[in-house]
Amino acid sequence: MFLLVLAAFSVYLLSLAVQRLFLSPIAKFPGPKLAALTRWYEFYYEVVLRGQFTFHVGELHKTYGPIVRINPYELHIADSEFWDTLYGVGRVDKYDYFINRQNIPRSIFATPDHNLHKLRKAPLQPLFSKKRISDFQPVIREKLAILCSKIDQFVQSGRPFALNRACTAFSGDVITTYVFGQAYDHLQSPDFKETFQEPFMAASESGHVALQFKWLYPLLESLPEWLVFKMEPRMFLILQLAKDFDAELKAIRDGTAKENLDHPTVLYELMRADLPAEEKRLGRLNEEAQLLVAAGLTTTAWALSVASFRVIRSPAMAKKLRDELAAFPEDLRWADIENLPYLNACIREGLRLSYGVTARSPRLWDRPIEYRGWTVPARTPVSLTIVDHNHNEEIFPDSHKFDPERWLSGNELNKKMDKWWFPFAKGSRSCLGVNLATAELHMCLATLFKRYDFELFETDESDVELAHDFFLPSAKLDSKGVRVKVKFAESST
Numbered sequence: 001m002f003l004l005v006l007a008a009f010s011v012y013l014l015s016l017a018v019q020r021l022f023l024s025p026i027a028k029f030p031g032p033k034l035a036a037l038t039r040w041y042e043f044y045y046e047v048v049l050r051g052q053f054t055f056h057v058g059e060l061h062k063t064y065g066p067i068v069r070i071n072p073y074e075l076h077i078a079d080s081e082f083w084d085t086l087y088g089v090g091r092v093d094k095y096d097y098f099i100n101r102q103n104i105p106r107s108i109f110a111t112p113d114h115n116l117h118k119l120r121k122a123p124l125q126p127l128f129s130k131k132r133i134s135d136f137q138p139v140i141r142e143k144l145a146i147l148c149s150k151i152d153q154f155v156q157s158g159r160p161f162a163l164n165r166a167c168t169a170f171s172g173d174v175i176t177t178y179v180f181g182q183a184y185d186h187l188q189s190p191d192f193k194e195t196f197q198e199p200f201m202a203a204s205e206s207g208h209v210a211l212q213f214k215w216l217y218p219l220l221e222s223l224p225e226w227l228v229f230k231m232e233p234r235m236f237l238i239l240q241l242a243k244d245f246d247a248e249l250k251a252i253r254d255g256t257a258k259e260n261l262d263h264p265t266v267l268y269e270l271m272r273a274d275l276p277a278e279e280k281r282l283g284r285l286n287e288e289a290q291l292l293v294a295a296g297l298t299t300t301a302w303a304l305s306v307a308s309f310r311v312i313r314s315p316a317m318a319k320k321l322r323d324e325l326a327a328f329p330e331d332l333r334w335a336d337i338e339n340l341p342y343l344n345a346c347i348r349e350g351l352r353l354s355y356g357v358t359a360r361s362p363r364l365w366d367r368p369i370e371y372r373g374w375t376v377p378a379r380t381p382v383s384l385t386i387v388d389h390n391h392n393e394e395i396f397p398d399s400h401k402f403d404p405e406r407w408l409s410g411n412e413l414n415k416k417m418d419k420w421w422f423p424f425a426k427g428s429r430s431c432l433g434v435n436l437a438t439a440e441l442h443m444c445l446a447t448l449f450k451r452y453d454f455e456l457f458e459t460d461e462s463d464v465e466l467a468h469d470f471f472l473p474s475a476k477l478d479s480k481g482v483r484v485k486v487k488f489a490e491s492s493t
Helices: 002-023 033-037 040-048 053-064 079-087 116-120 129-133 137-157 163-180 196-210 216-222 225-231 232-256 266-272 284-314 315-325 340-353 386-390 412-419 434-451
Strands: 065-070 075-077 369-371 374-376 452-456 469-470 472-473 483-488
Touching: 002 033, 002 369, 033 040, 033 079, 033 216, 040 053, 040 196, 053 065, 053 386, 053 469, 075 196, 079 369, 079 469, 079 483, 129 196, 129 472, 137 163, 137 434, 137 483, 163 232, 163 266, 163 434, 196 216, 196 232, 196 469, 196 472, 216 386, 216 452, 216 483, 232 266, 266 284, 284 315, 284 434, 284 452, 315 340, 315 434, 340 434, 434 452
Parallel strands: none
Antiparallel strands: 065 075, 369 374, 452 483, 469 472
16 A cells, blocks of 8 residues: 555656656746745755845846746746846736745735725725825824934943844834834844844745645644744734734724824724725735735835945045035934935935845736747746846946945936935835835934934944845854944034
8 A cells, every 4th residue: 555655656756846846837948947846945045054045046047048037936037137027117026936935815015806905905005105104294204313322321421232232222213103103112122132133034935845835824823822932922012012002093983092093093093984885894904914014124224224334434425425414404304314415325325235035026917928039838936136227237336335426427327326216115016105104214324313423342344245045145153243332423522
């Protein structure tokens, strides 16, 4: 009996190999045969080597050309000119293999179907309009004032601190206040030690495992909380966040939520939105809120950290930025500074070299796609990666260099960069939070460099350089962060 089962299993594996290597609609595309044969190839780079598949795919393109088969089902393209075709406006679905990567399958980010995504996104768009975010500025300035009061303490003590943790605390308190009217006061945490930085990065990395083992999240949800905390202590804050969202949603539904807030919250507006009843179920809205907090916190904080490190490392850049800000009062307003050329250039470089989301995001078109003589079959998952694009030397010469001046030349290359710069993605699935992120980046970076003079402390390039793709970008795993010493800038004393 055992031999019969073994023989049957062997025949199954052989037939699967034949189908994938020779009979698949994408069998003709170049790429390593082992990748075409099994997803365990990707698993090795993502889980065993911890977030290395994005870099490996880049190496595959050097061997196989601009279009590569990277697993049994997907193609990857390394060609910035194709970005508009793949991610441009039009009816395009997301690959459902990635639906449960973050365990929020009903959020807009994870929604595969184009029409359902459009339905879910519609009530959110007005909440992140430029006017709404402008009206939210008093809260952003309030959080900045708290941030400055904490940094002032490091000025007085002379002790170093992790600026990236301060940025995470700031963006975390801003986005949680906007989403449901409650800040976790991470800005008040001693040395900014309590933030969402580790929890979200842990959840992000676990997504690589969850893609291969679909039962992982259901298993974790079936376990007692104390056991989950023991297995992964970093997840405590995320689980607490989900509980708090649930309590707030129930309070809004039951009419017992706090009133007279200075601003409308996202949860309150979503509960009142014109959506079908099934779209307003508490569990789905909870997942939406988790997405908004994670997206609005991690990417903004990392962009601030990367830009700050690079400017601090160059006294000339810091002086030029401070000189540009000198004419403005310390209580900065977004409208006054959003068009400052050098500040904008620093932010653009910070966004370019922090990447936003580093993972690929495959799309499925209902029709075949033509690419350089290849015909990609309809409904084939195809992706590009922002890391490849942001280091395209034809668009961004010396692409690994943080160079704000590249945006200020006014030449033809500058126009080309403007065309191909999209840190918040493109098309119908572009980032909702662009206005909030932009406001935070302008106001926080300007405030930090107008008020303070920073000096790097036991920190180097490797503390901000992309080393792991956990969906979110990660520097080396043993990094202690962007540590700095600080004093008041001469103009602020």
